[in-house]
Amino acid sequence: MSLAITTFIEALADREQQLLPETAVDAPIYEFRLKDPQKEKFKYTPRCVYFYYLRLEASGALTIWKHFWPNVDPNNSKKWLPINNNRSNLKKIITERATFARKGQGQGFGFGDTWKHKSYIMIFIDEKAWTLHKEDHDKAPVVFNISQGSKPNHSFFDAEDFVIDMPDPDNIGQTMQCSAVSIVNHMKKEDEEDLASGDSEFFHFDLFFEVAPSNGTASSMTVIIDPTGTNQGPPEDPPGLIDPPAPPPQP
Amino acid sequence: MLEARESQIQELVAEELAATGASGAPNHDIYEARLTAPGGPAPGFDYVPYCIYFYYVRVDNSGKLRIDHYFDCDGPSDDPTQWQPIPYAAVPGRLRNLALNGRRLAPTSPAPLPDHNFDNIVWSRRSYIAFFFDEVNWQFHTRGGGRSAVAFKPRPGAHPNHTFFDAQDVPLVLPNNFTGIDDTRSAIFFVNHMKKNENGNDFPPTPPESQLFEFEMFLKVQFAETSPNTLTVIFDPTGTNQGPPETP
Numbered sequence: 406m407s408l409a410i411t412t413f414i415e416a417l418a419d420r421e422q423q424l425l426p427e428t429a430v431d432a433p434i435y436e437f438r439l440k441d442p443q444k445e446k447f448k449y450t451p452r453c454v455y456f457y458y459l460r461l462e463a464s465g466a467l468t469i470w471k472h473f474w475p476n477v478d479p480n481n482s483k484k485w486l487p488i489n490n491n492r493s494n495l496k497k498i499i500t501e502r503a504t505f506a507r508k509g510q511g512q513g514f515g516f517g518d519t520w521k522h523k524s525y526i527m528i529f530i531d532e533k534a535w536t537l538h539k540e541d542h543d544k545a546p547v548v549f550n551i552s553q554g555s556k557p558n559h560s561f562f563d564a565e566d567f568v569i570d571m572p573d574p575d576n577i578g579q580t581m582q583c584s585a586v587s588i589v590n591h592m593k594k595e596d597e598e599d600l601a602s603g604d605s606e607f608f609h610f611d612l613f614f615e616v617a618p619s620n621g622t623a624s625s626m627t628v629i630i631d632p633t634g635t636n637q638g639p640p641e642d643p644p645g646l647i648d649p650p651a652p653p654p655q656p
Numbered sequence: 657m658l659e660a661r662e663s664q665i666q667e668l669v670a671e672e673l674a675a676t677g678a679s680g681a682p683n684h685d686i687y688e689a690r691l692t693a694p695g696g697p698a699p700g701f702d703y704v705p706y707c708i709y710f711y712y713v714r715v716d717n718s719g720k721l722r723i724d725h726y727f728d729c730d731g732p733s734d735d736p737t738q739w740q741p742i743p744y745a746a747v748p749g750r751l752r753n754l755a756l757n758g759r760r761l762a763p764t765s766p767a768p769l770p771d772h773n774f775d776n777i778v779w780s781r782r783s784y785i786a787f788f789f790d791e792v793n794w795q796f797h798t799r800g801g802g803r804s805a806v807a808f809k810p811r812p813g814a815h816p817n818h819t820f821f822d823a824q825d826v827p828l829v830l831p832n833n834f835t836g837i838d839d840t841r842s843a844i845f846f847v848n849h850m851k852k853n854e855n856g857n858d859f860p861p862t863p864p865e866s867q868l869f870e871f872e873m874f875l876k877v878q879f880a881e882t883s884p885n886t887l888t889v890i891f892d893p894t895g896t897n898q899g900p901p902e903t904p
Contacts, residue, residue, distance in 0.1 A: 460880075461715060461719045462880045463717060464791075464792070464793055464880070465714075465715050465791035465792065465793040465794055465877075465878075466793040466877070466878045466879060466880040467793075467877045467878070467879055467880060467887060468879070468880040468881070469879065469887075514879055514880075514881045515879060515881075515885060515887070516887070532719040533718065533719065534718055534719040534720040534721075535719055575718075611890075616719075616720065616721050617720045617721070618720060618721050618722070618723060618773055619716050619718075619720040619721065619722040620722075620773075624773055624775060626721055626723070626773065626774060626775075626891065627891075627892055628721075628889060628890070628891060629889065629890040629891075629892070630877075630887055630888070630889055630890075631887070631888050631889075631890065632887070
């Protein structure tokens with residue numbers, strides 16, 4: 406490495422250090438908080454899902470259906486139940502939501518949402534040739550872009566990557582593999598406390614995809630899509646408002 | 657929210673343009689006029705290229721990216737001694753022909769090169785470099801829109817821009833193969849002056865020297881649903897200038 410490059414990297418490191426008091430540390434989404442006994446403030450199991458369904462149309466236009474899926478009663482947040490965060494359950498939910506979205510039954514489109522609930526954020530791409538970056542490839546599918554005004558990540562953790570088998574519309578009877586990621590939005594401030602009333606934090610994140618070229622011998626291309634979202638505090642349906650589970654029936 | 661996002665993208669581009677590379681040299685805007693400077697070419701930037709590196713991009717029906725490379729010159733491609741300079745003003749017209757040629761609806765001329773990606777492109781000539789996106793719903797950012805279709809990233813190991821200038825956004829009105837109705841696709845081209853450094857020095861005859869550049873291409877992608885909003889999609893290719901440039 407040349408001296409000039411070394412100097413440049415050191416200068417960058419210095420700049421990052423200067424910015425740290427303002428921006429804090431941009432923590433990776435794969436950190437486990439729900440399952441980490443040391444992280445006592447991250448123990449709320451979400452009761453709802455913000456689901457984002459992406460697909461490229463033949464016209465090249467991008468479909469982004471989204472819908473909000475609460476566990477059980479959509480009309481009464483006090484009755485929502487915790488959504489078990491084991492992989493098989495999350496995969497089942499993604500598959501069901503993606504199947505639902507394929508029918509065009511979303512509640513809106515695009516990103517740029519205001520999130521009001523502690524929730525799972527699930528992103529699914531209904532394309533064989535587009536694959537979200539994965540942890541096991543040492544690449545994160547979601548990176549917070551502080552240079553574009555985003556808060557550094559201190560709220561989105563417990564990410565898991567999924568490969569979802571879906572019916573292949575181009576080959577009846579066959580399945581295709583689609584990629585998805587599930588992230589828990591803990592609705593936290595930098596100090597790990599819940600967002601308070603009136604708190605609002607803007608996040609600008611980059612979604613990273615590997616896109617296969619039409620020529621099978623060429624390497625894939627990285628394509629980045631840059632959505633935004635805002636955490637609006639205080640998080641609704643805090644645990645204290647949840648009805649306790651019904652007692653078991655008496656024999 | 658959309659305005660805020662667009663503002664942030666502008667800031668990102670501005671930040672990238674303002675950034676400096678390992679040498680501390682500035683990272684120039686590709687829209688800076690050097691060959692096309694209003695008072696005549698800037699000193700050392702008066703060479704009119706004899707060729708075009710043309711990159712045809714589309715999203716095929718399977719969602720895969722098709723990236724075809726073409727090399728265009730005014731003369732027989734196998735005999736550079738017969739090539740003629742391509743005036744800057746003639747490039748948009750040639751791009752239209754190259755775009756139609758890239759659709760491969762008839763035998764192509766020039767024929768596509770065997771390369772099929774944006775990784776590690778090597779440029780060995782002073783040239784025009786052009787990117788064309790054959791999708792009506794994918795449009796390059798434009799300077800007229802206050803943004804930049806291409807911005808160089810002077811990351812460690814990559815050079816800041818000191819050689820790519822005179823960019824022009826080119827909307828191309830082309831027939832839609834499905835509807836038969838003309839629509840507008842977008843392209844951008846700029847001049848690779850094959851300069852070695854910020855001072856405008858040329859590469860010496862020996863030894864051979866290469867310089868890596870990383871850049872991002874910014875596109876607005878339309879939502880399928882009826883909406884004035886768009887999403888920004890970014891491609892991040894690399895390219896290498898291999899000096900000294902071949903002649904012409």
